Amino acid sequence: MHTRFLHSVTLLSALLLCAPVVAQSVGDRVYTADQSSNTVSVIDPLTLKLLGVISLGAQVPAALAPLYKGELLVHGLGFSPDGKTLAAVSIGSNSVTFIDTATNAVRGKVYLGRSPHEAFFTPDGRELWVAVRGEDYVSVIDPVAMKEKRRITIANGPGMVLFNPNGRYAYVPSSFTPELSVIDTRSYQVIAHVKQASPFSPNLAVSPDGQQVWFTLKDSGKTQVMNALPPFGVTATLDTGPVTNHVALADTPGGKFAYVTVGGLNVVKVYTRDAAPKLVASIPTGALPHGAWAASDGRKVYIGLEGADQVQVIDTASNKVVGSVPTGQLPQALVYVPGAVKTGPGTANLTPLDATKATLTLSLVALSGPARATVSVNPLGLVDLVQIVATGLTPSTDYVLKLMGTDGQAQEIAGFKTSPLGIASAQTIGPVKKLLTGSDTGRQTLSVVLKTGSAVVLVQAP
Missing domain, CATH: 2.60.40.200 (Superoxide dismutase, copper/zinc binding domain)
Incomplete structure (x- = not known):
């Protein structure tokens, strides 16, 4: 039974890798994790409208009182392969909240170790892996039972976790140790240690073809590229700029590119994804670009502005900002979820943005x-x-x-x-x-x- 299941997963992953690019649709959504307002902003990427926010906790400073309920410092986001579940990670309340994307309702939550940072579902959707940055492990969650099922010990300060599309490997950079761990998802064992150019990595992205991993280094202003397959070696180190935050990989009609948010310069830098990456554009943005994610068809890249409470939209054909949408306060992680809403407007359980709280x-x-x-x-x-x-x-x-x-x-x-x-x-x-x-x-x-x-x-x- 176990062998047949693994074989099915491998076939599914292969089909996903070969699947045609899916154009943007009316059910797609962009989400941001808003750290100060403790909300998740919900955006329709086709109309470029904020549909509303999902409130997960009281706003600072009320949230600084004894925290008996609600979440604090909503920061990280991940989503299931079918687009039906959003996972929101809250650093201050040590939790991950499961949200139904069709209804925007909270399904449940799991409390974890100190200061979890980012989380993502395995390609088969059966597990949610959470990088517990304040400690030295990845927490593996059963999203149905909503319980932690195991811990994978790695270097201190895991910052994020993402998977190869084939489902075989998980990649976890560190925010406190200059080491990225590669984990075999079948054995839950660390099988490779990749040296980071500096200790603080908050984010990474895996190419859709499963060949490359790009990870950012916020402390040194660098971005590194490594082979996603054995022997997992670093192939390039780029000086991207001060306060390098997140990276999004886009397979566009014009080629394959990496979009890197550089908060200290208020720009997004665009690199080719060949063996020797080249800088092809530096796109001015609003204040403190942070989160980044590409649409499924690669024609748009969405950027969260931490210092301006906005999402800006980059057209990958022109590499120019072509639109903006307001969000909750201090947006951090951003994800683009294809097919999040299958039917209807998908606006249930949303509340309007408080216009009096403009940044x-x-x-x-x-x-x-x-x-x-x-x-x-x-x-x-x-x-x-x-x-x-x-x-x-x-x-x-x-x-x-x-x-x-x-x-x-x-x-x-x-x-x-x-x-x-x-x-x-x-x-x-x-x-x-x-x-x-x-x-x-x-x-x-x-x-x-x-x-x-x-x-x-x-x-x-x-």
């Missing part, structure tokens, strides 16, 4: 030199969540984000220290948006100063 996005520029920063201010009611992502600063140096008044008075709102590459991010909560958008005479501005000596380094762009 304010600001750019900070250097008085001299290449430094830059993006600041997003997410309204949370009486207070706001302020996030800064800065690049090009002096390495390993302490800085302070300040509010500067028209009278010359300054107020410190966040401190941060740059990495050895001069990159930093920080968050703080406070009543900031009103101060930044008040009358011309009372409006305050943002600046970044050195903690020691207080020299101004970055100022708010006009």
Whole structure:
């Protein structure tokens, strides 16, 4: 029985690899995991409309109270091969929530170890594998019983897990250890250790033909390419740029390409997927491009803007942004799910986006030199969540984000220290948006100063 089952899975995988490209349809959906609002945004990719959001928990800061119910820091997304189930991973509540894509209703949830990050279903749909980044294992979940069935110990800090379309191998990069693990899905054993160029990898993508794995390195601003089949060696290391986030692989009518989101530069870089990848385009986007996924036919790539609460759409024929859709606050992971809704509008159990919570996005520029920063201010009611992502600063140096008044008075709102590459991010909560958008005479501005000596380094762009 077991042998016949494996043979059937192999045949199914082979058929999937040879299946024709499926054009976008009315039942397709784009989803984003919105970390601050604790929602999942649901988008119709054909009409480019936000259909609504699925609320999984209270918004920050209410969610910072004792968390007896609801999810916190909704961050990761995966989906079943039949498109009927969405898995939403919440870092703060250590959980994965199963959502019915036809009704947008929660089917159930499973609580896991510390800080799970991303999850994905096996190609046969029988298991959900969750990368538990705060620990050293992948949790294997039975999605029917909604129970953990085993743990696979790997290098500390697994960031994501995806599978070869043939179902044989799982690939798990690390966010704390410079090592990507390859797991045999039949034995649940690690069969290869692939050296990462640096420790922090949050994301990877597997090519539709099962030949390549691309994985990003957020700490060093690199993207690496490896063989998806034995002997699993790295074939290319690309300098993609500061705060390299996610990668989407698109088989387009014009060729096979990789789309890499580079948050520190507010661009998506496009590379060929041949033996020696070449940069063919650098596409300007809104603030802090993060999640990325290609449509099934490769004609569009969808990008989540962490700093602007939007999804932007890239046309792969022109490599230009051709549309945008609003989302919940701080969108992180993004997935494109073909055939998520089989019949009807698929809008049940959705709530409208709160238009009063629109994000304010600001750019900070250097008085001299290449430094830059993006600041997003997410309204949370009486207070706001302020996030800064800065690049090009002096390495390993302490800085302070300040509010500067028209009278010359300054107020410190966040401190941060740059990495050895001069990159930093920080968050703080406070009543900031009103101060930044008040009358011309009372409006305050943002600046970044050195903690020691207080020299101004970055100022708010006009």
